[in-house]
Amino acid sequence: MKYLISIILIASITSIIYGFTIQETDVVFAHKCIGFGTVGIFLIAMPLFLITVSKGKNMKDYMLNEENIRRMQGKDSRSKKKE
Numbered sequence: 001m002k003y004l005i006s007i008i009l010i011a012s013i014t015s016i017i018y019g020f021t022i023q024e025t026d027v028v029f030a031h032k033c034i035g036f037g038t039v040g041i042f043l044i045a046m047p048l049f050l051i052t053v054s055k056g057k058n059m060k061d062y063m064l065n066e067e068n069i070r071r072m073q074g075k076d077s078r079s080k081k082k083e
Contacts, residue, residue: 001048001052004048005049005052011037012036012045013037014037015034016033016034019033
């Protein structure tokens with residue numbers, strides 16, 4: 001999966017760069033290349049990357065709720081028992 005994301009990212013960046021280089025000769029095709037490159041990065045590569053990175057992690061640990069705020073401030077009941 002890591003290699004697929006890398007290939008999509010490289011292809012998208014290449015498409016964007018190619019679109020900017022041919023912008024003076026063929027404007028319509030250049031805009032299409034830039035658009036497909038942007039779609040590749042933000043709608044394909046980024047969600048795939050986020051899915052692979054967040055696999056197996058508990059999203060409740062990253063939410064800002066009362067318990068996590070107390071834990072960040074050091075006022076958790078477990079930290080009181082240690083003192």
